[in-house]
Amino acid sequence: MAPSYKGMLVPGIMGMSMVMTGIQAVSMPLIAEFQFTREIEDRLLAPMRIEWLAVEKILAGMVQALVSGTVVVGAAWLILGTGVGLSVPQPALFVTVVVLVALFSAAGGLALGCTVGQTQIGLMFSLVLAPMIFFGCVYYPWSALASFPIIQKLVLLNPLVYASEGLRGTMAPQYPHIPAMTVAGALAVIDVVLIVTGLKRF
Numbered sequence: 001m002a003p004s005y006k007g008m009l010v011p012g013i014m015g016m017s018m019v020m021t022g023i024q025a026v027s028m029p030l031i032a033e034f035q036f037t038r039e040i041e042d043r044l045l046a047p048m049r050i051e052w053l054a055v056e057k058i059l060a061g062m063v064q065a066l067v068s069g070t071v072v073v074g075a076a077w078l079i080l081g082t083g084v085g086l087s088v089p090q091p092a093l094f095v096t097v098v099v100l101v102a103l104f105s106a107a108g109g110l111a112l113g114c115t116v117g118q119t120q121i122g123l124m125f126s127l128v129l130a131p132m133i134f135f136g137c138v139y140y141p142w143s144a145l146a147s148f149p150i151i152q153k154l155v156l157l158n159p160l161v162y163a164s165e166g167l168r169g170t171m172a173p174q175y176p177h178i179p180a181m182t183v184a185g186a187l188a189v190i191d192v193v194l195i196v197t198g199l200k201r202f
Contacts, residue, residue, distance in 0.1 A: 006076075007085035007172045012138035014072045014171075015101060015163035020129065022065035022105025023112060026057050030113030031121060054110060054202040058195070061106030062099075069098065086171050093180055094170040100187035101163045107191055108159070110198030136160030141168065143176040162186045 076084055088094045116124045135155045137145075142165050145152035155161050166183035168175060 003085060004175075006080045008141060008168065008175045009139065010073070010076045010080070010084055010086060011167035011171045012136075012140075012164040013076070014069045015160065015167045016133055016136065016138045017072045018065040018069040018098075018101050019105040019108070019132070019160055019163055021068035022061045022102060023109040023129070025064040026061035026106050026109025027113035027116070027124075028121075030057065030110070031116060050202070051199055054199055058103070058106040058110055058198070061109050062102040065102040065105045066098065069102070085174070087173075088171060089173060090170060090180075093184070096184055097166040097170050097180065097187070100184060100191060101166065103191045104159055104163065104187055104194065107194035107198050111194050111201060114198060114201035132158055132160045137164040141165070141176045142178055159187070159190045162190070 073086070076086075112124060112128070135151075135158050137155065138160070142152065142155070142161060145155065162178070162183045165178040166180060166187060169177035169180040169183060
């Protein structure tokens with residue numbers, strides 16, 4: 001693998017890992033608690049507002065997503081060696097993007113977990129998560145789609161694009177990427193929409 005591709009690939013893999021981990025960590029237990037074990041009924045009896053239970057699930061999903069991202073970076077340095085070419089010239093912006101990605105993954109898990117039925121779990125992965133990965137700029141930069149302008153515009157509807165490009169722009173700014181501030185703004189909007197949707201569905 002060419003050293004230049006290693007540095008471009010790692011942020012995308014980190015973003016994908018964080019998003020998939022956060023979504024699964026929140027949505028899968030929720031689906032079981034709502035429809036199979038009915039544990040959610042016991043938890044709703046706790047002496048606190050119902051919304052705080054949803055917030056707790058989002059925070060737990062964020063922690064798991066952050067751990068997943070850390071593991072990916074550590075594994076990348078161990079497996080790919082020193083030629084990865086990662087650097088963090090703007091630590092504050094990097095931390096902001098990482099937290100926004102983790103929040104997106106957990107809030108997305110809450111929204112999906114409260115929406116998808118137990119019998120539709122397979123469809124969730126095949127119709128929602130699989131296309132997110134393939135069209136999420138994980139394995140290639142967004143600019144690589146310039147030859148396909150229609151697809152390049154359409155993939156901007158995929159939140160994983162902003163996760164991959166945001167991490168790429170803050171960890172490997174030498175490669176083409178969407179401006180980090182644009183990514184941070186898009187992720188913030190996505191996070192707010194998913195949190196509001198998830199809390200209403202919950």
